[in-house]
Amino acid sequence: MKPIVLWFVVRLNPLWRVLGSDPVALRAIVDVKLTMDNRRSYASLGRYGQSKAGEDKNNQFLIVLGIYTFFGLFTGLSMLAIPPKEALFIPLTITFGYLMVFCAMTLLSDFSSLILDSADNQIILPRPVNGRTLLLARIVHIAGYLFSIAIALSLVGIIVVTFRFGPLAGIMFLIMSLLSSILMVFLTNVFYLLLMQFTSEERLREVINYFQIVMAIVFYGSYQLVPRLMDRDTMLQAVEWKSWFYFVPPMWMAGAVDMVVQPAFDWPHALLTVLAIGLPFAGLWVMNRVLGPVFNARLAGLEQDSVPTTTQTGPEQASSIMQRLSHLLTNNPLERAAFGFVWRVTARDRKFKLKTYPQLGFGLAYIIAMSVGGFGAFGKSGGFYLFALYYTGLFVMTAQYQLSASDDFKASWVYGSTPISRPGEILSGAMKALIAKFMVPFYALVAIYIAWRFGLDKIDDIVLAFTNSLIMSLASAMATERRLPFSIAHDVVKRSNTARGFVVLFVLGLIAGAHYGLTLIPYGVWVAVPFSIGTFWYLFSRYRQTSWAQIVLE
């Protein structure tokens, strides 16, 4: 991808000059950023064989693009291949809606670190580079990725549209896809700026973090819900023109493509096209002239030597829920220490929260979406609630995957320097904290929902699914490398997740299937519960006896 992006950057040199930036510095920054991106993900794959300095392969991003193309296949075929020409406006709107949601999601979750990168401030800003160059370099850097994503997502759409309505419509579709991603860059920037306006600076990153989590959940939820709530029949009819159409961004893009498809050169279509083309560029202009300087100044403020917070002197009051729970659930000092440590850090470490909380939210959104909207009969069938319960267990497991990772992993030297003879107690304390903090509340939420929807008599299934999920979490923790909490870099965690995920999914499927079998036998589930609890107890005591030899330390 790098050569292509750089090729464009050099070709557009006059544009950069007109926009008031230094093309040489711009190219240098984009070049370096792309190089680093490639290495970062490459390093995560080949941490142990990392001697090939010249090699920069970014397979991970290609895989992501492949997946997006696959997503695009569904929307492209279902939305664009079937509906008749006259009724294509709404399907087009939905297609562009998807595209925008995907772009915004990617920007908020994966690229927030690029947008809010403050290392730039220390490395690049002391050099003679104006703020506009840096801003443009950031936009180009991000746009490179977003354009790739947009093209991957709309690839099938472009082919379908070209095939059905000719190359002109296909080109229009492509252009509108790219414009959609530009618009999203602008909107996310505005979003971050607004956020910065309303919060104090030291809290900002914290708040952005929560917003990222919430937005990710909302986006995902709506992505699941909207098409299901939409009536299939209305989609196949020609639209009735409404004036609020002019306020819905995906409709601008849809209007522009629709104009070529029909072809219909009337006022509404023309107006939508003007909006579709005009606003992304207007957004770029505003970003360049107005937002950029403000944004960078604000961002610079983020990194300033923060004044240490002072609190009242003396130890904290020992009355928090955490402390009470830790006394209730743990029975030796080391375990209690690990419990408190994990409980506190999981509440404060931004990376951990960003990687875990959206997963939990997705899970909930997914379950609700499926049981409300359908998946046809499956959503209402007897097996569904079981699926939901085990699915929940799966999402809780992601929290456990992340537990060993931290940006401050180097601080884990304390595990080595302190006289710990039974590290298994740290693991068990950490596990208890995870169960008490994530598993129980989240499970309770899903359980309440299921009891409300499917009746209180499902309580036996809820209990069994809960204990089985506990067993699964433990078993997967025991089957893989055991690591102490927050002791490795994030990159390393990613490495083995996919393969492990499939195994876990498979075993979970088996257990859920067996559970379903038990529901057919009267009292079968209740009989299984003690066995499940017993297995859990046994595994847990084994886990607790983990010795140093079984623990992987970097």
Add this chain to the structure above:
Amino acid sequence: MNNPVIQIQNLHKYYSTTHILKGINLSVQAGQVVGYIGPNGAGKSTTLKILIGLLTDYAGEVSVLGYDVKTDPIAVKSRIGYVPENAALYDTLTPMEYLQFIGQLYGMDETTIERRAFDLLGLFELSGHVNARMTTFSKGMRQKVLLISGLIHNPEIIFLDEPLSGLDANTVVLVKAIIRQLADAGKTVFYSSHIMDVVEKISDRIIIIDKGQIIADGTFAELQQQHSGSLEQLFGQLTGSDDQQNTATEFINTLTK
């Protein structure tokens, strides 16, 4: 008298409501090594960041090499070098790639950068690591790369924030000699550190800042006229924390309580 290369008049700086710099006045001539010292939180790094054009929302007049830092930061930045305190660099790059990048930001031509970077890395005994990624580098090796990145464009003024951290003893001697020779060649070195012995030895002029104000300014000999003893003792007396002996005793007592 020639024009001062650094001129600060009545500089005030607030972080939200905290008054960090409370009226700094300062003027530095070319060819000096200025040691800028003070306790943590005194405003050292803030002053440096203002001087190099990173922070522009201050009150007062600040000019560097005749350029107003607020209105003409790019002109200032291209003529000065800065080595920050916290060793921030893009460590997935190799030293050569990083220096290429930084050199390009200074608008240098690529062959010059490459030649200089290679030679300078060699002088710092990093020849064998020119094309290795810096993720594996020790703190001292990173610091060497940072020092080169602040000097590669041959700046008029060099701002150094704790430049010796992580360096081994021999390199410390080397860097001190480099600082001295830069000043002898007419360049100005503005130097911030907590290591008093070093500041005492290499500075032509020592400025002590405490709670946002300059409390002492002069050569080491001049400062000694007010308070005798080493710079360390002098610093303790001036910044009001010269009771370390008693605190240390108290510390030991608490451990055994």
